[in-house]
Amino acid sequence: MLINLHFFCNLRDFAYPTMKERVPIIITKALDTLNRKNKIFIKDHGQEVADLVIALVGRLSKLCYEVKTNKPLTPLTDKAEDNECWNRILSEEENPCWFNSAWLLTECYAYRRIMEAVMLSPQLGFLDPFGEQKREALIGAMNAIKALVRNTQAAVKASIDDSKSKRHHLNQLMRVCLWGNRCDLSISAGQSNTYGEMPEIETLDSYLLTDNIDQVWNQFNVARLEGKVVLHVVLDNAGFELLSDFCLADFLTSSGLVDRIHFHGKPLPWFVSDVTPMDWDWTLDQLTNCEDTVMQSMASVWKQRLGDGGPWSFSVHDFWCSPCDFSRMKRYAPDLHSILEEASLVIFKGDLNYRKLIGDLKWPFCTPFKEALRGFQPAPLCALRTIKCDTVVGLSEGQAEKALETTGEDWMIPGTYGVIQFSS
Ligand SMILES: O=P(O)(O)OC[C@H]1O[C@](O)(CO)[C@@H](O)[C@@H]1O
Numbered sequence: 001m002l003i004n005l006h007f008f009c010n011l012r013d014f015a016y017p018t019m020k021e022r023v024p025i026i027i028t029k030a031l032d033t034l035n036r037k038n039k040i041f042i043k044d045h046g047q048e049v050a051d052l053v054i055a056l057v058g059r060l061s062k063l064c065y066e067v068k069t070n071k072p073l074t075p076l077t078d079k080a081e082d083n084e085c086w087n088r089i090l091s092e093e094e095n096p097c098w099f100n101s102a103w104l105l106t107e108c109y110a111y112r113r114i115m116e117a118v119m120l121s122p123q124l125g126f127l128d129p130f131g132e133q134k135r136e137a138l139i140g141a142m143n144a145i146k147a148l149v150r151n152t153q154a155a156v157k158a159s160i161d162d163s164k165s166k167r168h169h170l171n172q173l174m175r176v177c178l179w180g181n182r183c184d185l186s187i188s189a190g191q192s193n194t195y196g197e198m199p200e201i202e203t204l205d206s207y208l209l210t211d212n213i214d215q216v217w218n219q220f221n222v223a224r225l226e227g228k229v230v231l232h233v234v235l236d237n238a239g240f241e242l243l244s245d246f247c248l249a250d251f252l253t254s255s256g257l258v259d260r261i262h263f264h265g266k267p268l269p270w271f272v273s274d275v276t277p278m279d280w281d282w283t284l285d286q287l288t289n290c291e292d293t294v295m296q297s298m299a300s301v302w303k304q305r306l307g308d309g310g311p312w313s314f315s316v317h318d319f320w321c322s323p324c325d326f327s328r329m330k331r332y333a334p335d336l337h338s339i340l341e342e343a344s345l346v347i348f349k350g351d352l353n354y355r356k357l358i359g360d361l362k363w364p365f366c367t368p369f370k371e372a373l374r375g376f377q378p379a380p381l382c383a384l385r386t387i388k389c390d391t392v393v394g395l396s397e398g399q400a401e402k403a404l405e406t407t408g409e410d411w412m413i414p415g416t417y418g419v420i421q422f423s424s
């Protein structure tokens with residue numbers, strides 16, 4: 001049964017506390033950081049930049065007020081290339097307002113407006129309002145990351161010419177990648193939210209509601225029979241999660257399961273912790289400069305792979321920072337759709353990507369994943385998502401009821417549960 005019901009700011013939906021509390025807190029946190037750091041900006045970039053930051057603080061305060069008082073969603077006024085698309089989408093809405101329009105639109109629009117406020121002063125192009133939070137999160141996760149990098153090296157070693165071991169370690173590393181998605185800084189409204197030590201993956205299995213890793217393994221093997229195996233990873237958060245993505249990629253490449261990997265990041269700071277090109281470079285540099293020699297050598301291998309002619313690549317596309325769900329990709333970003341078509345597998349990380357895969361609709365929980373994709377299938381795909389809002393599909397009868405009973409009313413909100421879902 002298909003129900004075409006979007007999430008709005010109904011009191012009963014998670015959309016409501018997100019827009020009423022979480023988004024204003026996130027904007028206020030960005031404001032605090034800017035106020036606090038303005039002295040450093042003066043030192044590094046001169047008084048002129050400091051004055052622009054003061055103007056930016058004014059624009060963000062106004063934005064916060066607009067959200068809280070349910071003002072209309074106004075067209076974007078910066079000069080960025082994607083604003084034509086945004087303004088077209090806004091113009092197709094009838095009286096778009098913060099609390100009356102679809103949640104996927106309003107929440108994405110909030111982040112795009114934060115960046116409009118920055119981009120209205122092109123001299124502030126270096127500024128990521130969430131940069132400090134992301135950097136602190138990576139530094140706070142260093143112990144966990146060191147352990148993960150060492151585990152990955154051991155997994156690669158154990159898997160040389162050993163298919164059973166490859167299968168086992170694929171399982172382990174995909175789980176780390178999944179649970180790494182708990183560490184996002186938007187669900188925590190910018191509060192520190194990371195693993196200080198390496199999580200014990202096995203203990204989390206009772207929270208894994210769907211596990212399609214068998215199908216992923218089969219897909220790698222089928223693709224291998226056909227020739228080159230190409231993986232695309234649509235990234236989500238920087239910090240521990242990005243490191244878990246790197247480690248999975250390292251294992252897949254080093255063990256020969258995959259020939260080429262392309263990573264997709266966000267062109268703009270997005271949902272607080274999503275990976276931008278700046279985060280990507282900063283993360284690799286941080287590992288290179290760290291005192292641990294194992295980390296240094298791993299980072300140097302990764303940088304080589306990302307160099308010219310190497311098997312890894314990274315790019316961004318405006319569509320990832322649009323409010324469109326993925327069934328609209330063919331129409332709004334046909335170039336991106338055809339890039340994904342070359343993949344043997346596309347991995348989509350995280351909650352927001354999942355919402356966009358299934359159209360952010362209120363599906364009955366037992367709806368088949370493929371049905372919820374509504375025709376979006378550029379290639380075989382897999383979602384690795386911890387559940388952080390009130391929509392999920394692909395569950396079996398009784399699973400949701402059991403989770404509700406064991407964990408309570410908010411079982412779908414803090415990323416306690418996760419799914420690994422495949423469709424081809
Ligand atoms: O980083 P993720 O996993 O996409 O999560 C992003 C956040 O966005 C939401 O989808 C909406 O706020 C949440 O459910 C979650 O807090």
Ligand SMILES: [Mn+2]
Binds near residue numbers: 184236237350352
């Ligand atoms: Mn995210």
